[in-house]
Each structure stands twice: as C-alpha cells, then as structure tokens.
Amino acid sequence: MQQGRQRARQRGAELGFTLVEMMVIVVIVGILALLGTYSVRKYVTASKTSEATEMIATIKAAEESYKDETFAYLDVTGTIDTYYPANTTPGRAKVQWGAGDATISGNWQKLGVSAASPVLFVYSCVAGASGSAPPAPGGSSSDITVGNWPATVSSPWYVVKAMADFDGDGRRTVFVGASFTGDLFGQNY
Numbered sequence: 520m521q522q523g524r525q526r527a528r529q530r531g532a533e534l535g536f537t538l539v540e541m542m543v544i545v546v547i548v549g550i551l552a553l554l555g556t557y558s559v560r561k562y563v564t565a566s567k568t569s570e571a572t573e574m575i576a577t578i579k580a581a582e583e584s585y586k587d588e589t590f591a592y593l594d595v596t597g598t599i600d601t602y603y604p605a606n607t608t609p610g611r612a613k614v615q616w617g618a619g620d621a622t623i624s625g626n627w628q629k630l631g632v633s634a635a636s637p638v639l640f641v642y643s644c645v646a647g648a649s650g651s652a653p654p655a656p657g658g659s660s661s662d663i664t665v666g667n668w669p670a671t672v673s674s675p676w677y678v679v680k681a682m683a684d685f686d687g688d689g690r691r692t693v694f695v696g697a698s699f700t701g702d703l704f705g706q707n708y
Contacts, residue, residue, distance in 0.1 A: 564685065564708065567639055567683070567685065568692060568694070568705075568708045570638060571640045571681035571683070571692075572694060572703060574634065574638070574640065575642075575679050575681055575694055575696045575703060576696075577632060578630070578632055578644055578679045578696075579677075579679060579696055579698070581630045581631050581632045582644070582646070583698075584631070585631075586675065591675055592647075592676065592698065593629060593630050593644075593646055593677075594626075595623065595626040595627060595630060595643075595644040595646075596623055596626070596642075596643040596644055596645060597645065598643070598645060598654070598658070599645050599654040599656075599658040599678060599680055600643065600658040601623070602642060602682065603619055603620065603623045603624070603627060603641060603642055603643070604616055604617070604619045604624075604638065605619035605620065605641075608684070608687065609639065609640060609641040609682060609684060610639050610640065610683030610684045610685040610686075610687075610692065611639075611684065611685065611686075611687055612639075613636075613637035613638060613639055614637055614641075615637045616633050616634035616637070617633065630644075639683050639685075640681040640682060640683045640692075640694075641681070641682055641683070642679065642680065643658075643680045643682075644677060644679045644680075645677065646675070646678075647675070647676055647677075648675055649672070649673060649674050649676075650671060650672075650673060651671065651672070651676075652670055652671050653668075653669065653672055653678050653697065653699070654678060655668065656678070656693075656695040656704060657693070658680070663693040663704060663706040665695065665704050669699060672699050674698075674699070675698070676697060676699050677697065677698045678695065678696075678698075679695065679696045679697070680693065680694070680695050681694045682694075690707055691706075691707060692705075692706070692707045692708045693705065693706050693707065694708070
C-alpha cells in the first residue's frame with residue numbers, strides 16, 4: 520500500500536507545474552499582452568491621423584481650384600494659429616464641421632471644403648502674395664519645426680495646418696502642408 524501511495528505522488532508531481540514554470544508562462548503572457556497593446560495603440564493612432572492627411576489633401580485641392588478661378592489663394596483663417604472648427608479638446612472629442620465662427624465657416628464654404636462627418640483635428644489655412652513670408656509651421660507655438668521652411672516665397676502661397684492632442688497631455692499631433700512643397704510634414708504621430 521505504501522508503494523502505491525508513493526507512485527501516486529510521483530505521478531501527481533510529474534503532471535503538475537513547478538513555480539518556475541508558472542512564472543515563465545506569466546512572463547511570456549505579459550510580453551505578448553504588451554506587444555498586443557502597443558500594436559493596437561499604433562493602429563488606433565494611425566486611423567486617427569488618416570483624417571488629417573485626407574483633409575489636408577482636400578484643402579490643398581480646393582485651394583488650387585480656387586486659384587484657377589480667382590488667380591489667388593484664399594486666406595481662410597487669417598493666421599496659422601486660428602483653428603476651425605471650434606474645439607476645446609481637439610483629438611479627444613469630435614466636432615461637426617460647420618460649427619463655430621461664421622466668417623471662417625463662410626471662408627471654408629467659399630473654398631468648397633467640408634467634412635462629411637465630425638472631425639478630431641482642427642485646421643487652419645492661411646495664404647499670402649508672391650514675395651511675402653509664409654508663417655512658421657508651428658505658428659506662435661513650437662508645435663512643429665521644419666528645417667527647410669522658406670523665409671519668403673516667390674509666388675502666391677498657402678499653408679495648411681492640422682492639430683490635435685489625443686491624450687490631453689499637451690503633446691500635439693501636427694501636420695502641415697503648403698503650396699510651395701509637395702511634402703506633408705508631421706510631428707508626434
């Protein structure tokens with residue numbers, strides 16, 4: 520009988536896991552969860568920033584069409600730091616396009632730009648004459664820096680900026696496009 524119990528204990532010990540084995544499994548599961556969380560966060564951020572890139576492309580096309588008709592670009596917001604639509608928490612709350620300042624809203628309508636659904640980003644679009652200086656892409660803040668930004672432009676120009684703060688931590692996601700460059704500059708995305 521004693522022998523039978525010993526065999527049963529040995530068999531039970533062989534079937535179970537040791538504490539070290541369990542800790543290894545916990546560590547592996549933790550690493551997989553961390554990788555999964557990172558991947559999902561990156562995917563969600565990429566889906567949010569796609570709005571800005573698409574909207575900037577729409578604004579750029581509308582500015583070019585406007586120039587074809589009027590021979591000048593439309594200064595929509597007046598300054599690079601004036602954003603539309605009015606949103607106190609851009610990036611954390613969506614706002615319907617068409618709400619806010621009537622003058623700026625009218626300028627966007629004149630340009631023919633609208634959004635089919637509420638937007639996370641806020642947008643600015645300024646324009647100037649040939650020989651004038653475009654505003655710094657970051658405006659009065661240091662949202663974004665571009666190393667090769669021109670001091671003056673020898674043709675009429677416009678600058679489009681999209682801004683959002685997804686976490687509410689003051690670190691803004693910013694995209695800037697302009698008529699004098701085909702590049703789209705981005706920071707913190």
